Amino acid sequence: MDVFPSALLATLLVALVAGLLLIFLYRTLIKWVTGFVLRLLLTETYAKNMWELVSSARRFKPLKIAEGGMRAESGAILSRPLGTPKKMAGFEGLVFLPAQLATLTTRENHKVDTRTVIGPQAKRPLKLAIPLLISGMGAGVPLTEPVKIALAKGASLAGTATNTGQGPLLPEERKAADKLILQYSRAPWAKTPEELKQADMVEIAVGGGGDAGSSQVIPSRRLTKRLRHLMGLNPDEEARIRSRVPGVEHPDDWAELVEKLRIETGGVPIGVKILPSRVEEDIDRALDAGVDVITIDGAQAGTGETATILQDDFGLPTIRGLCRAVEHLEKRRARQRVSLIASGGLYTPGDYLKALALGADAVALGTAALLAAIHTQITKVLPWEPLTQLIWSGGSAAERFDVEMSSQYVANLLKASVEEMKLAVICLGKKAISDINREDLVALDPETARLTGVPLAYGRENHARSDGEKVPQPSL
Template structure:
C-alpha cells in the first residue's frame, strides 16, 4: 500500500469521525424534543394496552399474582417447577413470628442506679455446670452447628473455628466430617453426634469440650438430610469416607437410633459422658408443641444441657415446607422451656441454650433475661465472617457463594480475614451486652432477668409473661 493510499484512508477516517461527532452533537442538542416525542408515543401505547385489553390477557394480571402470592413465593414456585423435587431453602424462614423485637429493657434510673463504664461486667459463662469438666467460655454466645461438607467448605469452617477461638467461645462441628485440624484450631469444640456414616469417632468424642446429640433443628424439624452428588466435591467425599458419594450422593438419618428407645438414650448419654471424661452432654431438639414432653424425656436420659432450636433457625438447605411451616417460634420455645425447668426444680441442674433467628446483641441479652444460659448464632456468624469479602460474589452471586461447600466463589475466601471479622463481631456483641447490663445496674450478664423487661406488643406480653406497657 502506497503512501497516497494511506493518506486517503486517513482522510476517510477523519471524515467518518467528524460525521459521528456531528450526529452525536445534533442528537444531544435535540434530546428534549425527540425524547419527549418517543416517550409520549410509547407511554400512550402502553396506557391504551393496559386500560383496553381484556383482563385475562392484560399485563395487570401479573400484578394480581404478585400481590396474591408475593415475589418470594412466585420465585420459589418457579424453582419447584424447574427442579421437580423438594425445594432446598437456605438461611431460614422469612415469616414474621413474635420475636424479641416486641420486648424492651426498662433502664435503671433512681430506684436502681445505672453503672459507669468503668464498672466491670462479668460475661464468662459456664455450660454444663454439673459436669465433671464443664465448658467455660468468655461470653454466652456460641457458634451454631454448620458442618464441613454438609453446609460449608473447609476454609470457611476453619475460619469460624479460628474466629471463635480468638473470642474465647465454642464452635460446633455440626453434621459434617470431624477432622483433627478442627480440634487443633478450636479453643472450645462442640462435637455433634449423628447417625451419618461419617459420625464422630471415639477420638473426636474424647477430645470434645461438649458433646451435642442432634435429634432435630428448627429448619428441618427432625428429618434426615439428603446430600446430592452435585453438592459434593472429591475432597469432601473422601473426608466423609464415601468416595462413591460423588455419583450416589449420601444421606444423614433423622436423629440418632438410640432416641427410639428411652433406655438406649440413657445408655448413650452414659457412654458419651464416660468416653469424654465428663464433658457436658447436650441434646439439640426442634421446638414442637410437645416441647414439655420432649424435655421430660431429655431430663430422664440425663442430659446436662438442652439446646432448643426455634422455627426461625436456618440451615444450608432444607425442604422449604420444613423451613416455613414447622416448629414453634424461638421466643415461645424459650419461655416454655424455661418454665418447664423452673416448675420442675431443674434450673440449677440443667443449662438451657436457645437458637433460631438470634441476630443482635439486643436479641442475645433478652434471651438471657428470659432464662437462656447462652445462645447459638448461625446466620449472624456466617455473614460476620464473610463481611467485606462479599464483594467477590455480588451482584451476580449470593454472598454465601464463598461459604457453601460447593459455592462458586469458595476459592476466593480468605479464612484469616474471615476469622478476624468474626472475632470483632463477637467482641462488639458482648461489649454492647455489657453496656446494656450497666444500663440496668447489673454487674453480670447473667444477673439480667425477666423483671428487667417490658413488652410493647400484646402477643409478646402474653407469650413471655412480662408486663405490657
C-alpha cells in the first residue's frame, strides 16, 4: 500500500477523533481552563499575578507606559509629532442660538458675505475672500516641498492665504500662493529684504502650541540638498531654530523689529504669533511694538516634532487665550486696529464659527488642512508606516505624494467649511460671517461659561429659580 494515502487516512482519523472529543468535552475543557485562570488571578499575590498589568494600565495609561519605555530606551528628550493627545477645554461646550419667531432667519437666496481684512490699518491690509487660512508649517520643518506647494495651491483656489512656517521661502510656494504670509521665525533664514518684499503679511513666530518658543534641531539627513541650499547650510550641517527671534535681546527691541519689517515690506501687516500664557502682558508688549495682527496659537495646536513636555504641559487652551486676548484688546481700545487670528485644536466649521463669534477675525488651519491634504493618499503608507512618512521631509514615502490631487482636497475642505458657515449665518438671521458674535452663543456647562464669559444656556442672566432666589451667571 502506498505510504502517502496511508498517512493521509491516519491524519484524517486523528482529526476526526479529536473533533469528536472537542464536541463532547468542550464544555469540560473550557470550564477547566477558566477555573485554572481564575484560581491564579484570585489566589496569587500581585507580585506574581498577571492582573497587575490591568491595574498598572489603569493607573498609568498605555500612552504613558509606552512613552516611558521610549525614554528608557533612548535616554534622550522624547519628541512626538502632530501635537498633544491631552484633552483640553475646547469649543464643544458652546452652541449657537438660531433665529426662530422673535428673530427671523435670513432669506435663503441672500449672498452671505465671507470676506475678512487682516491688519485693517496697515498700509497694505491683507484682504481675504474667506476667514480661514493655512497656518505656519515649514518646508523641512517638518513638511516636504510638495506638501507646501499643495497647501499654497489649495489656499489660492479657495481665495485665502497660506503661511511659510519656520522653513525657508520656496519660490514655487510663492508662485502658487495668491496671498502669502511670511513667517519671520527664530531661524536665521527667510529674512533677506528680497524675501520680505514678497510677503503679503509677516508673522513674527515668537512661540506657538507645541513648541513654546523652544530651540529645535533638524538633522541634515531629513533635509534635501535644495532645502539646505535655501537655508544657507553646508552639506552636513544641521538646521537650528533658536529660542529667541534674531535681533531681539530685550522686550524693548520688539518695536524696532516691527518698524524695520514694516519699512522693508512696504507696509504689509506685521503680526506676532504666541502661545497664550501671560496674555495681557504679552499683548501690552505687542501693542507697544505697534503690531497689526496677533495670532493666538493655543496649547492644542499641532506641531512638527517637539518634546512631549512642551506639548502636554505648556500654555493655555485656544479658547481661553482667545477670550482673554479679545477682552484685553477691548480694554486697551485696540480691538478695531489689531486683528486676531485663532489657531490650535480647531477642526470643524462649527469650531471655526465659534472662534469668530468669540472675537477672532480669522482662523488658521494646521492639522485639519494636513489631514485634508493627504486624504485618500494615506493609503500609500498605511498600514505599515505612519502618515508622517508621506508628508515629513525625509519620509520614506515622500516621493509618492501627489501635489495636484492634494491641492484640490485642501481647497475642497476650505470651500465646504465656508459653505457650512454660510448656512449657519442664514439660520442665525445674519447677513455676513463678520456679523456673528458672542450674543449668538450660550454655554452648556459652567466651566465653558466661566472660560468664555458666554452665559449659561439654563436661562437669562440672573433668572429666578422656583424658590424665588436669583441665580447669578458665572463671571470671568
